[in-house]
Every structure is written in C-alpha cells, then in structure tokens.
Amino acid sequence: MRQDHLITATQLSRDDIEAVLDRAREVAADPEAYAGRHAGTMLALCFFEPSTRTRMSFDAAAQRLGIDTIDMGDVDSSSVSKGESLADTVRVIEGYADSIVLRHPSEGAATLAAEFVDVPVINAGDGAGQHPSQTLLDLHTIRENHGLDDLTVGIMGDLKYGRTVHSLATALTNFDARQHFISPESLRLPRSVRFDLHETGAQVREHDDLEAVLPELDVLYVTRIQKERFPDENEYHRVAGEYRIDADTLDAAPDDLTVMHPLPRVDEIAPDVDDTEHARYFEQAHNGIPVRMALLDTLLENAEAAEGMEVDR
Amino acid sequence: MSDHELRVSKIRDGTVIDHVEGGQALNVLAILGIDGSEGLGVSVGMNVPSDRLGRKDLVKVEGRELSQSEVDVLSLIAPEATINIIREFEVVEKNRVTRPDRVVGVLSCPNRNCITNADEPVDTRFEVVADGVRCDYCSTVLRSDIADHIDV
Numbered sequence: 349m350r351q352d353h354l355i356t357a358t359q360l361s362r363d364d365i366e367a368v369l370d371r372a373r374e375v376a377a378d379p380e381a382y383a384g385r386h387a388g389t390m391l392a393l394c395f396f397e398p399s400t401r402t403r404m405s406f407d408a409a410a411q412r413l414g415i416d417t418i419d420m421g422d423v424d425s426s427s428v429s430k431g432e433s434l435a436d437t438v439r440v441i442e443g444y445a446d447s448i449v450l451r452h453p454s455e456g457a458a459t460l461a462a463e464f465v466d467v468p469v470i471n472a473g474d475g476a477g478q479h480p481s482q483t484l485l486d487l488h489t490i491r492e493n494h495g496l497d498d499l500t501v502g503i504m505g506d507l508k509y510g511r512t513v514h515s516l517a518t519a520l521t522n523f524d525a526r527q528h529f530i531s532p533e534s535l536r537l538p539r540s541v542r543f544d545l546h547e548t549g550a551q552v553r554e555h556d557d558l559e560a561v562l563p564e565l566d567v568l569y570v571t572r573i574q575k576e577r578f579p580d581e582n583e584y585h586r587v588a589g590e591y592r593i594d595a596d597t598l599d600a601a602p603d604d605l606t607v608m609h610p611l612p613r614v615d616e617i618a619p620d621v622d623d624t625e626h627a628r629y630f631e632q633a634h635n636g637i638p639v640r641m642a643l644l645d646t647l648l649e650n651a652e653a654a655e656g657m658e659v660d661r
Numbered sequence: 662m663s664d665h666e667l668r669v670s671k672i673r674d675g676t677v678i679d680h681v682e683g684g685q686a687l688n689v690l691a692i693l694g695i696d697g698s699e700g701l702g703v704s705v706g707m708n709v710p711s712d713r714l715g716r717k718d719l720v721k722v723e724g725r726e727l728s729q730s731e732v733d734v735l736s737l738i739a740p741e742a743t744i745n746i747i748r749e750f751e752v753v754e755k756n757r758v759t760r761p762d763r764v765v766g767v768l769s770c771p772n773r774n775c776i777t778n779a780d781e782p783v784d785t786r787f788e789v790v791a792d793g794v795r796c797d798y799c800s801t802v803l804r805s806d807i808a809d810h811i812d813v
Binding site: 356433434435452453454455456457459460463474475476477539540541543544 | 772774775776777778779780781782783790795796797798799800801802
C-alpha cells in the first residue's frame with residue numbers, strides 16, 4: 349500500500365491486502381514486538397455515528413502501538429450539532445492528531461475528508477458505502493481458516509445497504525473467489541458495487557435463498573437485515589425470517605464451512621450456531637486488533653515515508 | 662442541409678449546436694439552463710434529416726457562447742455534436758465535442774445521502790465511464806438520466 353489513506357476497498361490491490369495481512373499475522377504472533385512502535389503520536393477517533401466495536405478496536409489497536417487517542421465524543425455534544433461542515437471539522441482535528449479514523453452517515457465522507465487533510469484518514473464506515481478496515485479483518489479471518497485461493501464465498505442478508513458487504517465483495521475480486529449473493533430481491537447489491545464487480549470480471553451469482561448454494565460454500569458471511577429498510581413491519585418479519593440460520597440449517601453445510609458476521613447480530617444467527625465448529629464471528633471480531641494494528645502501522649509508515657520524500661525534494 | 666431546406670434563419674452572434682442525437686435538443690437546452698426566461702433568441706430543430714445521424718436535432722442560441730463545463734456535459738448526451746461559434750454571421754470556430762475524463766461542478770449527485778449533497782465546500786465530481794458517469798465520492802452510477810441532474 350503506497351497511499352497513506354484507506355478510503356475504499358477498490359483502492360486495495362492483492363499485494364496491498366497481503367502486505368497488511370502478513371503484518372497482522374506477525375503482530376498476532378508477537379504483539380510485544382509492536383508495542384510502543386508509534387509512541388508519541390496521536391490518533392483522532394471521529395465517529396459521527398454510533399459505534400462500539402470499531403471505535404474500541406481502533407482505540408485498543410492504537411494504544412498497543414503506543415499511539416495516544418483522542419475521541420471526538422458524541423455528535424450531539426460536538427460543534428457538528430452547530431452545523432459545522434465535515435471539511436472544517438477534519439481540518440481542525442488535523443492540527444491535533446497524526447491520523448484520523450472517521451465514521452460518518454453520508455456516503456463519500458471519507459473521500460471528502462482525505463481531500464482536506466494531509467494526515468492519514470481511515471474510513472471506518474461511510475453511510476451505505478464502504479468499510480474497508482472491516483474487510484481487512486474479514487479477509488484475515490478467511491485466510492487463517494481457508495487461505496485466499498480457490499474460495500467459494502456466500503454473502504447473505506442486506507447487500508444493498510451493507511457497507512461491510514460492499515467492501516468485502518470488491519476486495520474479493522483480487523482473489524480466486526466465486527461469490528454467491530443471497531438476499532431478498534429488494535436488498536440486492538447496488539449498481540455501484542455491481543459496476544466494480546463487472547469491471548473486474550468477477551464470478552458472481554445471485555440467489556433468493558441459501559439452500560441450493562450452501563453445500564458448495566467455504567465461507568458464509570451473514571449480515572443483519574434492518575427493520576428500517578422496510579416500509580411495513582410485517583414484510584420485514586416475513587423477509588428477515590427467511591435469512592436466519594441455526595444449527596439445523598448448517599446440517600447441509602460442508603464440515604469446514606466458516607460462518608462469519610461483522611456483528612452486532614440480532615437474531616440472524618441463532619445462538620445454537622455459536623457452539624458449532626462453523627462459528628468464527630467472535631474470532632473475526634478479535635482479529636480487529638492485530639489487523640488494525642497492522643493497518644495503522646502500515647499507513648503511518650507510508651505517511652512518514654511520503655513526508656521524507658517531500659523533504660528530499 | 663442545403664439552403665433551401667433551412668428551417669430557421671442564420672444567427673448573427675452565438676452558438677449553433679449541430680448533430681445532436683434526435684430527441685435530445687430539449688435536454689441540450691436544459692444543460693445550458695435555457696428555458697426562454699433569459700430573453701435569448703433560441704431556435705430548435707428536431708428530427709431534421711442528417712447524412713451522418715439519419716435524424717438529428719440542432720439548437721441555435723443567439724448571444725451566448727458555451728463554457729467548457731457546458732460542452733463537457735453536452736458531450737455525455739450528444740457525443741456526436743458539433744459546436745459552431747458564430748460572430749457576425751460567420752462560423753469562427755467549429756469543434757466536435759470530446760468526452761472528458763471527469764465532469765466537475767456540473768451535475769448534482771442523485772444519491773441524496775452523498776456527502777456532496779450536504780453543504781460541504783466541494784464541487785461534485787463525476788468520472789465518465791463507458792455508458793454514463795460515476796460519482797467520485799459515493800460511487801453512484803448515473804446513466805440515462807444525466808440531463809435530470811444538471812446543476813449549472
């Protein structure tokens with residue numbers, strides 16, 4: 349990765365991804381070797397939308413690298429509620445911190461932020477757009493369980509608004525992966541993601557239900573179908589019920605199927621799946637630490653290198 | 662078109678946009694933000710026989726020359742168009758439109774949740790792709806309905 353921002357999964361090449369994942373593997377094997385590596389630097393956590401795990405996992409990853417963190421706090425208590433533009437907010441925060449993690453409810457927010465500041469910006473979710481750091485930890489989990497070659501991946505749930513889905517689907521086009529998308533018709537992949545998949549010539553199939561494709565899968569990535577996506581609550585209950593899995597559903601799955609979920613889940617994966625060999629979603633969440641440590645380490649290193657080049661000129 | 666087929670008279674100063682795909686003339690006027698209220702002399706020819714296009718539209722606007730950003734967007738809906746700048750009844754410049762790599766500050770993003778629709782100090786920016794344009798910020802792809810999102 350030569351850039352010092354992480355905005356969308358489309359910017360990531362296979363080499364970029366593997367470099368971060370190799371480093372994440374090193375971090376996981378020997379976290380002490382990375383302790384304090386970026387001491388004396390500051391990371392700003394700017395979450396314009398609620399977040400628990402992404403915010404905490406970036407915070408924890410930063411601290412393990414010796415990076416101090418400052419948190420913007422809730423939007424309600426910040427000057428954003430006074431109507432400040434995002435462009436102004438990030439330009440101010442750039443003066444306080446050496447890198448910025450940004451979550452925002454509008455698509456394209458991280459792209460805009462990166463245009464206004466020189467410090468590395470990490471997109472931690474922009475509306476129904478992208479969530480590329482989640483994708484890196486998803487890929488790390490897949491790699492540690494199956495490798496990233498000759499993969500068959502099923503992605504199920506809200507494919508239209510699910511930003512983790514958009515980033516994962518795009519990133520998987522770098523690998524030898526067949527992708528099956530399982531969703532109700534109203535929540536299929538948006539045109540923007542189809543465009544990227546089509547451009548890369550990815551092998552993509554869409555399905556209304558899981559049954560036919562389940563026996564072929566190496567990985568089943570489940571996402572939550574949100575109530576607010578449906579005008580009618582009855583319709584929501586009817587549709588969401590068709591995309592839930594439990595231990596019985598997985599009887600038809602290959603023994604080595606890995607079930608993943610970006611979390612939080614509501615009831616789309618029944619608790620009885622937790623006790624099966626398939627469940628990897630907590631491991632996946634824990635992988636957020638070594639992967640985000642590797643990501644921060646890489647981006648800060650790139651930013652320092654870029655600064656050095658400017659001085660040489 | 663030979664002189665005896667001319668349906669509208671020559672203009673003294675302004676722009677003639679010729680070889681517009683049949684049916685797109687009103688969209689061309691929309692791109693130029695011309696609805697008659699500005700008092701410019703405007704002539705529109707629709708579905709005029711054309712050797713090159715079979716049928717074409719053409720638009721003559723008196724007293725107005727096009728900016729580059731207007732030409733850029735025009736190229737998206739009328740890729741074959743020629744733009745003639747007229748001064749004192751003479752064609753002083755004749756240009757084919759070329760598709761730009763990007764159109765900046767001309768279209769509004771149809772995605773209401775795009776950051777460019779949130780009062781930020783940025784121009785919209787669209788990459789020109791095979792059969793439409795794509796927002797640089799939110800990646801929304803805009804195809805047949807480009808003319809509905811012109812914001813000049």
